[in-house]
Amino acid sequence: MKPDLKIPQATTKRLPLYYRFIQNFAREGMERISSKELSEAMKIDSATIRRDFSYFGALGKKGYGYDVQHLLAFFSQTLNQHETTKVALIGVGNLGSALLKYNFQKNHNTHIVVAFDSKAPKEGKMISNIPVFHPDLLEEKYKEYGAELAILTVSSRSAQSMADRLAAMDAKGILNFTPERLTVPDHMQLLTIDLSVELQALIYLIRNQEN
Numbered sequence: 426m427k428p429d430l431k432i433p434q435a436t437t438k439r440l441p442l443y444y445r446f447i448q449n450f451a452r453e454g455m456e457r458i459s460s461k462e463l464s465e466a467m468k469i470d471s472a473t474i475r476r477d478f479s480y481f482g483a484l485g486k487k488g489y490g491y492d493v494q495h496l497l498a499f500f501s502q503t504l505n506q507h508e509t510t511k512v513a514l515i516g517v518g519n520l521g522s523a524l525l526k527y528n529f530q531k532n533h534n535t536h537i538v539v540a541f542d543s544k545a546p547k548e549g550k551m552i553s554n555i556p557v558f559h560p561d562l563l564e565e566k567y568k569e570y571g572a573e574l575a576i577l578t579v580s581s582r583s584a585q586s587m588a589d590r591l592a593a594m595d596a597k598g599i600l601n602f603t604p605e606r607l608t609v610p611d612h613m614q615l616l617t618i619d620l621s622v623e624l625q626a627l628i629y630l631i632r633n634q635e636n
Contacts, residue, residue, distance in 0.1 A: 432480050436476075436477045436480060440500065440504060443474075443477070443496075443500055444501070444504055446463065446466050447463075447496045447497050447500060448497065449466070450466075451493050451497050456493055457489065457490045457492055457493060459490040459491070460474045460478075460485075460490070460491070462490075484499065507534070508534060509534050509535070509536065510536075511538045511570065511571050512529075512536065512538065512572060512574055512576060513540065513567050513574070513576070514537050514539075514540040514541070514555075514575070515540070515541045515560070515563070515576065515578070515579055515587055516542060516577060516580075517541075517545070517552060517578075518542075520602060521540065521576075521578040522553075525540060525552055526553045528553065538555070538570045538571070538572060539556055539558070539567065539569075539570040540552065540556070540557040540558070541557065541566070542559070542560070543559065543560055546559065547559050547561070549562075563590060563594075567594060568594070572596070573596070573598075574598040574600070575587075575591050575596055575598075575599050576600045576602065577599055577601045577602060577603055577607075578602045580603070581603050581604055581605045584601065584605040584607060585607055585608065588601075588607045591609075591613075592609055592610050597614065598613055598615065598616070599615050600618065601616065601618070602619075604622075
């Protein structure tokens with residue numbers, strides 16, 4: 426990566442997608458690909474791909490394209506695919522239960538190792554082979570299970586207080602599924618996925634396409 430260069434968040438979000446599609450090319454036995462081929466597979470324009478790749482220096486050669494194995498190794502290292510990231514889930518309602526059941530089966534380096542829910546007994550219980558504890562034990566069990574970041578699927582009214590507790594514990598980041606716009610310290614990373622906003626944006630695009 427170029428020194429002192431801040432990678433845009435939109436580019437950061439596309440990195441795992443690049444890695445996934447490059448894995449597909451490698452499994453198909455392809456030795457090199459062009460930005461056009463990657464563009465057609467990912468449905469992202471080739472100019473965006475070239476711009477994203479440019480943040481990381483010379484990943485390809487003009488007239489040759491990109492070496493698939495080189496890209497595979499680069500994105501594997503960039504995304505720390507050889508290191509397991511342990512995740513805590515906070516809130517085991519409908520969405521939380523679905524996440525527990527799925528548990529990132531296609532991402533072998535990311536696993537939910539512990540969960541918390543207000544309806545769980547103090548001694549804990551097992552859901553989808555994951556221990557679930559009462560939030561009163563958050564600080565103790567988060568550390569005990571070695572979690573690095575948290576997924577929030579709690580109610581809006583408790584989202585900020587949970588974020589504050591995670592910040593006090595020096596959690597590295599939060600993936601926030603609540604509609605709340607959370608405030609976290611500068612040292613924490615925060616990504617918010619508001620499903621209702623995404624759905625409204627999709628509806629807007631559909632309606633305006635029809636006009």
